[in-house]
Amino acid sequence: MVRFGPEGYRPGYMLTDSQGLPVANADAAAIRALDHVLGQWLGYGKDFAPFVMVAQQAIDVPLVQMQMAALNITMDETSAHTAAGGQLALAEARKADMTEREQAWLRAMTAWHAGALDVAATAFDDMARAWPRDLFAAKLGQLLHFNRGDAEGMLRIADAITPANQENGFVRGMRAFALEELNRLEEAENAARHAVAMNRCDPWAHHAAAHVMETQGRLDDGIAWMEGLADTWEACNSFMYTHNWWHTALFYIDSDRAGQALALYDTRVWGVWKEFCQDQINAISLLARLELRGVDVGERWGDLATYLLPRLHEHFSPFLDLQYLYGLARAGEGAAVTEMLASLEDRAGRAQAFERTAWADAAVPAAHGLVAHARGDWGTAARLLGDALPHLQAIGGSHAQRALFGALWLDALIRAEWNDRALAELLVNDRARGNIAHTKRDLAAIYQRLGRAEDALTASQQAERLTRRYRPA
Ligand SMILES: [Fe+2]
Numbered sequence: 001m002v003r004f005g006p007e008g009y010r011p012g013y014m015l016t017d018s019q020g021l022p023v024a025n026a027d028a029a030a031i032r033a034l035d036h037v038l039g040q041w042l043g044y045g046k047d048f049a050p051f052v053m054v055a056q057q058a059i060d061v062p063l064v065q066m067q068m069a070a071l072n073i074t075m076d077e078t079s080a081h082t083a084a085g086g087q088l089a090l091a092e093a094r095k096a097d098m099t100e101r102e103q104a105w106l107r108a109m110t111a112w113h114a115g116a117l118d119v120a121a122t123a124f125d126d127m128a129r130a131w132p133r134d135l136f137a138a139k140l141g142q143l144l145h146f147n148r149g150d151a152e153g154m155l156r157i158a159d160a161i162t163p164a165n166q167e168n169g170f171v172r173g174m175r176a177f178a179l180e181e182l183n184r185l186e187e188a189e190n191a192a193r194h195a196v197a198m199n200r201c202d203p204w205a206h207h208a209a210a211h212v213m214e215t216q217g218r219l220d221d222g223i224a225w226m227e228g229l230a231d232t233w234e235a236c237n238s239f240m241y242t243h244n245w246w247h248t249a250l251f252y253i254d255s256d257r258a259g260q261a262l263a264l265y266d267t268r269v270w271g272v273w274k275e276f277c278q279d280q281i282n283a284i285s286l287l288a289r290l291e292l293r294g295v296d297v298g299e300r301w302g303d304l305a306t307y308l309l310p311r312l313h314e315h316f317s318p319f320l321d322l323q324y325l326y327g328l329a330r331a332g333e334g335a336a337v338t339e340m341l342a343s344l345e346d347r348a349g350r351a352q353a354f355e356r357t358a359w360a361d362a363a364v365p366a367a368h369g370l371v372a373h374a375r376g377d378w379g380t381a382a383r384l385l386g387d388a389l390p391h392l393q394a395i396g397g398s399h400a401q402r403a404l405f406g407a408l409w410l411d412a413l414i415r416a417e418w419n420d421r422a423l424a425e426l427l428v429n430d431r432a433r434g435n436i437a438h439t440k441r442d443l444a445a446i447y448q449r450l451g452r453a454e455d456a457l458t459a460s461q462q463a464e465r466l467t468r469r470y471r472p473a
Pocket residue numbers: 207211243247398400
């Protein structure tokens with residue numbers, strides 16, 4: 001085994017990265033690349049080229065290859081997934097050189113690449129406990145838990161790494177989002193604000209606080225918070241940039257300013273990197289939400305669908321698949337929808353025990369329900385989305401993202417005139433966030449149908465008061 005020291009080759013010597021962790025076979029350039037990519041990874045940056053260039057040369061540095069594989073796997077795209085396999089094979093070839101931490105990395109990444117997400121998740125938990133300074137692994141492990149709908153797992157990792165990284169604001173942002181997904185809203189906002197006080201350029205902390213404000217219906221706070229920090233997103237990768245603007249657009253939609261949300265769609269949310277899955281689902285979800293508020297989105301579904309057509313058989317995640325499918329269905333891509341539904345059912349049929357809830361209990365009925373909604377078959381959509389919703393957390397994504405499916409279900413209930421069920425759901429929403437004019441208008445319409453004229457009048461007066469706040473003078 002050859003190892004590199006500051007003076008060149010020196011047997012038994014191993015360089016360490018900025019977190020104090022030894023890296024097998026690394027020279028100074030590899031260490032610099034690893035330190036650089038960690039900053040980009042934690043800060044959702046877009047300057048990955050220096051790392052990629054080093055990775056192409058440093059084929060004997062297993063950690064570089066495994067982090068390159070991680071970047072590829074998180075693309076959720078077929079050719080990137082294949083490339084990751086090659087990088088993991090390069091790492092495996094240097095297994096004899098690896099530290100214990102790097103061997104843990106190899107177990108985790110190999111399992112993830114093979115689709116054994118339960119094994120990978122446990123491996124990342126173990127790594128966070130054993131090497132809390134390995135923040136690349138911790139962030140990756142949180143993402144894996146997020147993709148599996150496991151907010152407790154996200155917090156487990158944050159708690160494991162926090163004591164050893166007190167100086168690092170990003171770690172507080174990582175903890176903030178986990179807390180938010182566990183509905184510990186006050187703690188989440190405090191942690192996010194602390195993170196931003198330590199480092200204003202922490203878009204994940206901006207995002208965690210936006211989730212809190214969204215959940216609490218704090219629309220003005222949300223817009224002010226996000227727009228006050230948006231200048232820092234110019235340095236962000238397309239996921240974080242488009243996702244934080246997606247959140248900002250949601251605040252506009254709920255405050256009855258759908259026109260401004262549509263403008264954000266055109267200028268910020270769609271168009272940065274149209275081939276990337278995360279950009280695509282931000283766009284699909286925003287268009288769907290705009291349509292639910294009665295906005296005519298014109299030809300936009302057609303443009304989106306062009307980029308969804310290559311994804312019919314990918315099945316990297318049920319959460320992604322469902323949104324691709326709805327986008328294709330709204331674009332009128334009937335043949336593609338039929339093909340994807342069959343492929344998705346096949347994938348669900350092959351699900352391993354740990355993922356059966358996500359694919360079979362949630363994704364299959366939701367997929368058919370979403371297609372029914374897109375085609376205006378309201379009764380079928382109401383029934384099938386209703387079947388899927390109790391299992392939906394297992395598909396991954398955040399509460400705010402999965403709320404789309406609940407909103408489409410509610411819309412189907414209203415249009416199918418399942419009035420009692422729709423009323424119950426609207427009252428739940430109104431209790432959770434009592435300042436949403438759209439909910440009040442829907443309540444008024446349902447009360448009207450049920451012959452409850454007085455309740456209808458009250459709800460419509462409340463809606464009018466809320467709407468007036470945002471109307472131009
Ligand atoms: Fe989010």
